[in-house]
Each structure stands twice: as C-alpha cells, then as structure tokens.
Amino acid sequence: MRRTTERAYVVAFLAGIGVAVATLAVLLGSILAAAWPRLSWNLVFNFSNSTDPSTAGYAAAIVGTLWLVGLTLLFSLPLGIAAGTYLEEYAGHGRTTRLLQAGVTNLAGVPSVVFGLLGLALFVRALGLGAIILAGALTLTILVFPYVVITTQEALRAVPSSIRDAALALGATKWQSIRRQVLPAATPGLLTASILAAARAMGETAPLLVIGALFLQTFLPDGPEDPFVALPVQIYAYSTLPTGTWGGVAAAGMVILLGMLFSFNIVAIVARNRLQRHRW
Amino acid sequence: MTSKADQRKALAEGLDRLNENMATLAELSELAIRKAVDGLVRLDAAVADEVFMLDQEIYALQVEIEKTCVDLLALHAPVARDLRMITTSLKITTDFDRIGRYAKDISEITLQFRGGETHFKKLVSIPRMADLTIEMVDSAINAFLERDDVSAAKLPETDDSVDSLHDQVFREIVTYMMDSSVTIEAGAQYILVSRYLERIADHAVNIGERVVYMVTGERPPRIRAADRAKDKAP
C-alpha cells in the first residue's frame, strides 16, 4: 500500500517535470519552426526595415543589446557586489539593516515597466540624457541591482565562516579577510550573479520601450550617447507588423536572442568550472 | 564504541573484582600462617601439607591479580585514586606471596622435626608471635579494603612488639642451646621459624605503607624503631 502511494507521488512529480519540459519543447519548437524560413546570416548583418521581410535584419539591435548589457554589467556588478558585501559582512542586525535588506528584496519584485518609467523620468528627462544607450543602461542597472545584491549575499553566505576565522586568527583585518579570502572563495557565486544580471539585461523589453528605444534603426550606434534599439524591442517591433509575412522575422529574432543568452550561460558556466578547478 | 558511563562501569566492575580478590588473597595468607604454626606446634604433617597447597593457591591468585591489574591499566588508563589502587594492589600481592612462602617454609621445618613427637618444651612465644602477625596482616588488608590510612599508619608499632618477641625467642633458644636443653639443629629451626614470622610482620608493615600511599598519595618516610621510641619518650 505504501509503495503504491510512494510510486503515485513519483509519478506526479515526473508529470510535473514532464509538463515543464514539454512546454519548453513546444515553445522552442514553434519558435524554430516559425523562424526556419527566415534563418540566414543576413539577419545578423542587415538593418531593420518595415517594408521587405526578406531583407530585414537585426544588426543594430544586436549591437545595441551588446552595448546595453556591457554597460549594465559595468555599472551593476561593482555596485551590487559592494552592497551585497556590506549587507552580508559589515551590517549589524538592527532595524536599519533589516529595513535595507527588505528594501532590496522588495526592489527585486517591482514590475520592470516601473523601472522604465523611473528611467524615463530621471535619466531621459530630468538629467536630460535623452533616449540614449546610457539612459537605457542606467535604467537596467537599477533593475538588475537587487538581483546582484541578493545573489552576492548568498554567495558570501556559502563561504564557511571557518575561512573568515582562519584569516582573522592570522592577524588579518576584516577587510583583508574579505578581500583576500572570502570574496575569492565566493567567486563561483559571484559569477552566477553576473550571469543573472546579464540575462535580465538582455531580455528586458518593457523598460526599454518606455525609455524610448527605437523601432527602426538603420545605423549602428557608435557609443553610449547614441539612440538605440535592443533585440527584444526589435522583436516586438516586427511582431506589430502583419504576422503572415513578418512572423518569421520576429521568430528569427527570438532565436538570435535565445542563442545569445545560451552562449552567455555556457561561457559563464565553463568559466566557473575552470575557476573552481584551477583557482589556486 | 562504549560510552563514558559504560567505561566507568567496566572499570568499576574491574576494581570491585580486584578488591574481592585482594581480600581472598589476604584470607588465604592468614590461614596459611595459622595452619603453619598450628602444624608446627602439634607436629602435624597433614596440616603441613595443607599449607603447601595453600601456598600454591596464593601464588595462582597472585598471578591472576597481576593480570587483572595490567588489563585495567591497558584498557582504561586510570588516573588518581583508581591508578593508585591498582599500582598498590600490584605491589602488595608480592608481599602476600612472600607471606605464603614463609608459611610454607615454616611447614617445611615442621616436616623436618621427624624423629621427635613433641617439642622440647611447650611453645609459647612462637604462637604469640603468630597471633600478632596474623593480627597485623588482618589489620593491613582491612586498611586496604576500607581505604583507612590512619590504621595503616599504626602497623609499625605492632611490628615493634613482634620484633622484640623475636629477640626474646632468639635469646631464649640460644640459652637453651648453650645448656643443651635443645639440640643445635632443633634450636636453629626454632630461630628460623621466629625469623620467618618476624619477616611476615615486616611485610604487613610494607602493605600498610602502600595503603597510606594509596589513600593520601604521599609516601611516608621509614623511621627506625629506635628513633620512633625516641619520639615517644618524653
């Protein structure tokens, strides 16, 4: 009798996983299917247009996304890791700390479009930057920041306290112990933080739309002061056009985006594994 | 892996058994002395044989006690009073073994009084010495079992009495030998018996000293009888 219940549970769990995997498979499958006729290297090198689906591409969007992700990582990682280190290693346990921690956690739950509105009001208008890459990166930085903080905290928590004790007992100050032993030991976790940040930055659409990303851009941005389009925005743009003719192009963009995300992940995982094996 | 409480129990059981064995050893020794002297007084060869058997028993028990002590030391690494009790037991089994040997020697002498049916006179001092000696051994083993260092410290006084009795016997027998009341050979045997009893008493004093160490951890100095007498004199 107990064995049947046991097996029933196992079956239920497998069914759950099965649904998830199946959904993913169907999703990926349908995207690939839709994108198939349009898949070619032209997508990467062509600029976008709204007239001819066969020549439409994602060149500007790819570059724009790379700029955005790069700058976002540049801003959010140091800030987030520093904040996470402070909260985890230095902050006391009083009310202030708990408030700060709660603030960070809640920030992670804010709908992304709200960050877009914030970015619009603050960076684009109040600071007068306009709808440029820098504004987009700053907005994404705020969005991604709480995730970096939380992941950093978890990474630091995973470092056993015996390492801190050992460093202190040898006469290290707290900062020396953190900088030279704890943070290096937490590097795998910190890498995870980076992957997470990059993935979010790459995939966010709503905030960029609100800020004023372009739908059609026929030139490559030269720097952070240029207007931009990003991959998810571009995909959205193509999806507003008639599905019959443009559906494939939109789907192809999804393939590119997923491909970039995938390779980012692989690179980070490989880097993490190599670090874990050869770090010393 | 035994817990600390079990180890304590195992050690406690071992120590209890050791105590019991020591008591038995003392009983056997006292019995040996009594029978040996009794056999001598009555010139009874059968009793003398019993003493030989007792000596064997004493030896066997002593060996077993030794083994028990070594086992306890090896297995339990005892400290403090437990350690002192075990090392003391090891040492005083030797004393008891010696006591057994002396009793046997007395019985050997009994067997040598073959020709004569009786002694040249009624033996008085020697039985008196035997009584005192047995009392001392008894006192010593009680002190050991009761962990009483105060009684143990009193043993040298009784030993003084035994020593003077021995001197007395010696002088008496020499006198008798000189006026030929007794043969030189017999006289020498009597002196030997007296000597053996005096040595047994010394061993009882040794046991007392070890008991003092066992209880207090201190090793008292040995004071000569003459010096002790000086302390007593006003």
Next chain:
Amino acid sequence: MTVPPPTVSEDILDPAVESRGLSVWYGRKQAIRRVDLKMARHDVTAIIGPSGCGKSTYLRSINRMNDTILGCRMEGELRVDGEDVYGPGVDPVLLRRKVGLIFQKPNPFPKSVYKNLAFGVQLHYRASPSDLDGVVEAALRQANLWDEVKDRLDDSALGLSGGQQQRLCIARALAIEPEVLLMDEPCSALDPVATAKIEDLIFELKKEMTIVIVTHNMQQAARVADYTAFMYLGRLVEFDRTRDLFEKPHEELTENYITGRFG
C-alpha cells in the same frame, strides 16, 4: 569559589600568558568567572573540563578572537608577555601575529598549499619571492609536513588528508613566528595516527614557544601537557603540574572528573 594551591602558580615566575580575575560574558550569560591562571613560558598548559565549562572561551580571550562575537564583554586582566591585551592602544591584529590560534576543525583556505602559508606572511611582512619560498619551506619543516607536500605546493590544500590539513594550519600559523600558540581541541576531528603526529609536533614546538591547548581528551592532556588546569562552569577548579593533578588531585571535583565519575 576554590583557589588553586598557591605553590604551583607561584613557581611560575615569568608567565607567557597570565590572567587575573578574568570574567567573560556573552550577553547576560557569564561564561568565565574570575579566573586567575598563569601559563609557563615554553611549556604546554592544557585546559580540561566538561563541555560548556568555558575553556574555549578562555582560550579565545587570549588572542581577542572573542571580539568578533557580538555581545561579548570581559572584565579583569589578561596579559601576554606582561602587556594587558585589552589595554588601550593594543591592536588585535598585531596581537594575533604573536598569538596564533589553531581551530578544532582544520580550516585551510581553498587555495594552494603555498598560498595558504604565504597569506599570513604577506599580511605582516614585506617579503620578496625568494624570502617567501624560504619562509614557506621553514614553516612546513617545522610542522613536520615538508616531506609530504614539497612536491605539491601548488596543489589545492583541500586535497590533503585531515591530519595533513591540520598540520598545514599549524604551519600557516608558524610562518608568522608566533610566541604563543593556542590550540582549541586540535585533534578532535582526527584519527589516532594523525593525533599522534600532532602530539609529537607539540612536544617539539614547545622548545620555541608557549603552547596552550584546550582538550576534552584527558589522556591527551596527560600525554602532552606540563601543566593542567581544570575548569568547571566557568571557574578554575584546580591547576597543577600534570603529573600531580593526574596522580593525586587536591579537589574532589577534579578527581571525579578525571576518573570519569561525571563528564
């Protein structure tokens, strides 16, 4: 409160470590009650006692590792080489170079053997690479570990066995030339062979430094220590030369503890 027989402490004329009236609280709970204790120089002093008696707390007070624990407060005096370690102007960082601490569970850094040893040296000294090589080798030799690791200095310290890791932690502490070495139950996570190696090491090290070892293993205290202190519920119950404490303790509490009648 019992006071240890004065004679033994009085014989220690130039203690490397000395506490007078030392009391330590964790919040409201008092862990150590007015302990007077002297550690003889270049000797091994063991602190024994049942769990929770305060021996580890006492040990960590000596190099101020208790500072890292919130709500920990102390009163009284604790002197290392005559200097009050809780006095004004005393830098815990410099104190910890002089007074090393070995933990119960070996805690090498997840780095190479070499880098483990180099860490402490680079904290306190300016060392050229060749100097550093020399120091690393000397410390490893001192800890009787050199022969076992000389061919794998750049391999991860975590690949060593438990006993080797503990000796590595000792070498790491030795590399910065401490005068006092504190050891908090250093062998409790190790097998008997590894334990024996560390006890032998302690025997050698005491020629050059003062060692204070907390242990719950009384046989170990008996084997390695010259002096032994018995603590119970935060108080010092008895302090004596090891051989005297284990042969004829003065206090009944001590006797009951070491004979295993309570533990």
